[in-house]
Amino acid sequence: MEASRDPDRARKLVVALDGPGSSGKSSVGAAAALRVGYRFCDTGLLYRAVTWLALARNISTSHPHAVRGLVDEVDLLPDQAGRLSRVLVHGQDHTDEVRGPEVDVAVSVFAAIPELRLALLERQRVLAAAGGMVMAGRDIGTVVLPDADLKIFLVASVEERARRRTEERGLDPQGPEAAAILDALRRRDELDSTRPVAPLRAAADARIISTDGNRFEDTVDAVVNAIRDVEARLAADPDRDPDREPKPEPSGAGG
């Protein structure tokens, strides 16, 4: 990979962090990025913001060019640590709204629109170009950044992910909203992994980290350790092409 010959890039990696909804990508990725001094980008926010705008304007998925046109109206906002984990629409922070249940239900149908994915592809690549970036999403290791220095795929059972999201929203775990969250996650998993363009799947060279039953800190440690490990290998041998490294063994969050 060309960028791995740049001495700066050998220390500051491009990290692709993929996984299904509520697998912890955003929170784990943001915490890990802070610890290693990297930037962070939650690409799901871009798909959510476009979906939110389309719903607000009654633009349906049968008008892909109109949906694609919404891309220019959304932007990501860095927090104080430089993490792109807030979304701006016309200069206003709408992060909480785009994480709402209506968007949860609709977003995967919009995210399957090839014109939309293409419009967001370049945006995401530009954000990662300088290195020192943890980019979270569904297709980062497979499509957006296939040359990433490190690819991580987080997995957790759908029940565990629904439980986390229910807890995050302060809802009754036995209530109807909890059941709706589980249904919506199952549906998103299905749509995200079966769409023809850029489906959700682990890259062949991704490290698989299972987060089921793990403490948040353990998963952050696993991601930080993986980053440090590749950084050290590149520092020891800056000419090494990480793409040619043997596929790493799958590991749990502790290792």
Ligand code: C5P
């Ligand atoms: O990560 P998050 O759950 O916020 O993503 C919302 C939705 O956006 C996903 O279910 C998926 O349909 C879409 N998405 C995507 N590609 C990405 C990031 C998100 O298709 N890189």
